[in-house]
Amino acid sequence: xxxxxxxxxxxxxxxxxxxxxxxxxxxxxxxxxxxxxxxxxxxxxxxxxxxxxxxxxxxxxxxxxxxxxxxxxxxxxxxxxxxxxxxxxxxxxxxxxxxxxxxxxxxxxxxxxxxxxxxxxxxxxxxxxxxxxxxxxxxxxxxxxxxxxxxxxxxxxxxxxxxxxxxxxxxxxxxxxxxxxxxxxxxxxxxxxxxxxxxxxxxxxxxxxxxxxxxxxxxxxxxxxxxxxxxxxxxxxxxx
Amino acid sequence: xxxxxxxxxxxxxxxxxxxxxxxxxxxxxxxxxxxxxxxxxxxxxxxxxxxxxxxxxxxxxxxxxxxxxxxxxxxxxxxxxxxxxxxxxxxxxxxxxxxxxxxxxxxxxxxxxxxxxxxxxxxxxxxxxxxxxxxxxxxxxxxxxxxxxxxxxxxxxxxxxxxxxxxxxxxxxxxxxxxxxxxxxxxxxxxxxxxxxxxxxxxxxxxxxxxxxxxxxxxxxxxxxxxxxxxxxxxxxxxx
DNA sequence: CGGGGTATTGACGGATGTCAACGATGGTGG
DNA sequence: CCACCATCGTTGACATCCGTCAATACCCCG
Numbered sequence: 001x002x003x004x005x006x007x008x009x010x011x012x013x014x015x016x017x018x019x020x021x022x023x024x025x026x027x028x029x030x031x032x033x034x035x036x037x038x039x040x041x042x043x044x045x046x047x048x049x050x051x052x053x054x055x056x057x058x059x060x061x062x063x064x065x066x067x068x069x070x071x072x073x074x075x076x077x078x079x080x081x082x083x084x085x086x087x088x089x090x091x092x093x094x095x096x097x098x099x100x101x102x103x104x105x106x107x108x109x110x111x112x113x114x115x116x117x118x119x120x121x122x123x124x125x126x127x128x129x130x131x132x133x134x135x136x137x138x139x140x141x142x143x144x145x146x147x148x149x150x151x152x153x154x155x156x157x158x159x160x161x162x163x164x165x166x167x168x169x170x171x172x173x174x175x176x177x178x179x180x181x182x183x184x185x186x187x188x189x190x191x192x193x194x195x196x197x198x199x200x201x202x203x204x205x206x207x208x209x210x211x212x213x214x215x216x217x218x219x220x221x222x223x224x225x226x227x228x229x230x231x232x233x234x235x236x237x238x239x240x
Numbered sequence: 241x242x243x244x245x246x247x248x249x250x251x252x253x254x255x256x257x258x259x260x261x262x263x264x265x266x267x268x269x270x271x272x273x274x275x276x277x278x279x280x281x282x283x284x285x286x287x288x289x290x291x292x293x294x295x296x297x298x299x300x301x302x303x304x305x306x307x308x309x310x311x312x313x314x315x316x317x318x319x320x321x322x323x324x325x326x327x328x329x330x331x332x333x334x335x336x337x338x339x340x341x342x343x344x345x346x347x348x349x350x351x352x353x354x355x356x357x358x359x360x361x362x363x364x365x366x367x368x369x370x371x372x373x374x375x376x377x378x379x380x381x382x383x384x385x386x387x388x389x390x391x392x393x394x395x396x397x398x399x400x401x402x403x404x405x406x407x408x409x410x411x412x413x414x415x416x417x418x419x420x421x422x423x424x425x426x427x428x429x430x431x432x433x434x435x436x437x438x439x440x441x442x443x444x445x446x447x448x449x450x451x452x453x454x455x456x457x458x459x460x461x462x463x464x465x466x467x468x469x470x471x472x473x474x475x476x477x478x479x480x
Numbered sequence: 481c482g483g484g485g486t487a488t489t490g491a492c493g494g495a496t497g498t499c500a501a502c503g504a505t506g507g508t509g510g
Numbered sequence: 511c512c513a514c515c516a517t518c519g520t521t522g523a524c525a526t527c528c529g530t531c532a533a534t535a536c537c538c539c540g
Contacts, residue, residue, distance in 0.1 A: 064466035067384040071376045081369060089470055091373060125365060129321060133331060135375040136311045142382035143427030144307040187383030189529055194488060226304035230329055429497055434520065
């Protein structure tokens with residue numbers, strides 16, 4: 001069975017066998033990292049491309065005022081921008097959230113892979129476009145949704161993503177994020193995230209405990225989130 | 241002199257002459273649109289690729305609750321995602337802000353252009369990465385900055401972008417955005433944007449009038465914005 | 481059993497939104 | 511050329527959501 005990286009790229013358009021082999025091989029040297037470990041920091045020279053094979057990661061920025069903003073979560077199969085050469089240094093940090101198995105592919109090697117054939121090129125490109133779509137959805141959330149809607153929307157998104165990765169079981173789903181992390185992603189304070197979660201629990205909509213999310217009234221959660229059905233379709237299709 | 245589109249793509253790595261000619265030709269059929277005109281709407285089938293040759297545009301989403309969130313501004317040379325085929329429908333609207341000259345390139349044609357040579361492919365890819373970088377910077381702003389900082393940051397960003405397009409003259413700069421538009425981009429209300437702008441004016445930092453921005457104390461504005469120098473470098477390099 | 485990170489809770493304050501009215505400005509048509 | 515209208519900008523009073531602070535409880539792990 002191919003690794004998560006290959007699976008993700010292969011999901012949209014079937015890759016040629018030699019490309020699959022080459023991609024697999026490139027991820028050969030993977031390493032285990034502990035939770036909350038920075039793989040590469042804001043300001044660093046762009047190093048190799050990181051590919052998450054197991055575990056959850058995230059991208060984040062630290063702002064001058066001291067706060068932290070998570071920009072995206074990374075699940076198995078996700079990888080960091082190649083062509084970050086746009087800039088001489090990273091404009092954000094990439095870190096593990098849970099203990100993770102991460103492959104580091106040298107940038108030159110990655111470029112060879114991309115140039116392998118047009119199908120591979122497009123697969124990479126397309127993955128990036130998905131990231132862009134999610135980023136835009138986050139912008140909309142942060143700019144125009146209240147705290148409850150925001151929490152609900154992120155829960156929906158993560159639930160869908162988790163289900164794609166086979167991390168769901170009925171209304172139950174793996175969710176290794178602390179309330180502090182959620183707050184950093186949602187542009188809220190941990191205290192306020194707690195209030196919202198407690199309200200959801202009181203209403204019997206959903207419940208977040210250490211490591212797991214249970215959604216009792218998914219329809220209600222989707223309604224609160226204003227979770228766009230076409231957005232959901234996109235997420236399903238993209239991460240298939 | 242090549243059009244803004246070619247200039248932008250050519251800025252990072254010199255394109256072969258035949259590619260330049262082909263790109264120019266593809267933009268041959270450009271059309272003038274009035275201000276605030278939707279070129280393609282959320283929910284539409286992805287149509288042709290739009291290329292802004294003159295004028296300002298924006299991407300935006302309308303949320304279920306009724307609010308509008310601007311996701312990005314488009315200046316001459318910017319274009320809309322090709323490969324939006326990810327999804328069967330647009331997940332956001334693209335509109336003009338000012339009266340604009342916009343070329344519409346059929347998607348198939350665009351794809352031919354992209355496949356022309358690796359340099360062109362990379363130029364497109366790179367442009368998309370810049371968009372992603374800006375989107376991430378917006379996420380950080382919306383999530384973790386106060387209103388004054390947010391306004392200041394956007395002003396800095398737009399000022400830089402305007403200067404790249406030769407729209408600045410000393411501390412003066414073309415800025416065709418109404419306070420309402422700024423509010424929609426910043427996740428604030430027009431009333432509050434007005435308050436912040438008035439405070440800046442009172443402090444002699446900057447002044448925004450119909451169509452023009454005058455920055456008197458740029459150092460101060462940059463300080464308030466926490467405008468990252470490396471981010472600035474990226475913007476300069478990318479839109480050169 | 482102790483310790484560090486996390487979750488929970490309440491009181492309080494402040495930043496931002498809401499509402500409503502008025503003023504300014506520029507475009508348009510008579 | 512002027513009057514009108516739509517859009518935008520400006521202002522103040524008030525409401526509310528969310529942040530801040532601080533204390534306590536919880537839970538996993540060593």
